[in-house]
Amino acid sequence: MNAAIIRRHHSGLPAHPNELDRWRIVRALTRRERYRYVSPKVTAVAGGYLIESPCCSGNIDAKGGLAEVALLHHDRTGAAWQLFRKDHGNDIWQWHSTHQRLGSATAVLNADRERLFWQ
Template identity: 55%
Template sequence: MAAVALKPKLLIPAHPNDLDRKRIERALKARKRYRYVEPCVLPVNDGYHIQSPCCSRNIDKDGGIVDVALVCHDAANGMWKLFWKDHDKRVWELHSVHQRLTAVLDELNADPERIFWQ
């Protein structure tokens, strides 16, 4: 029997991808806060970075673009992690972990404590 040379499989990360990025953009239109600004969803390693103009002037007095959330997919356990930005410390803080992206988006859109949409 002849030996067969196997090619190594290339692992392509599932995230970010354009389908989910657009899904996030559409879902953000249902948010409760700052509905009159248009957020931007950018691809990052293993997820998506959400930014928006700062219309409240709480973070940026000039109304510039600020970080809203970081959504990361943990491929090892199949979970989604939602981070908020501590603008004073300039670090991302873990907010919650979810099994589904829709749960992340529901949390981000509701934002009753104004953690994301400051």
């Protein structure tokens, strides 16, 4: 994934990030199953959205600072959402899954049964 690439549609403006989808992600995250007592931050980045959250568990940041949770990247060529998780030990993003709809990607992120995102 090359996060520096911004795909453009007819108007010449980037399709993603945009404020509407950023708010859709913010709203979807209210239904997550882990760390419901913290307020995640959703930031627009080239081609998608970065999700960060205060680290209350101390697993990533013992001081409770912001931890990178997930990266959602919109692939215009396949009209799909790529969901990435952060490998904090190696400080790299790892591809997790591909989804045709934003709602499907946020559903996986919200369930996080294996604790790959909300650590």
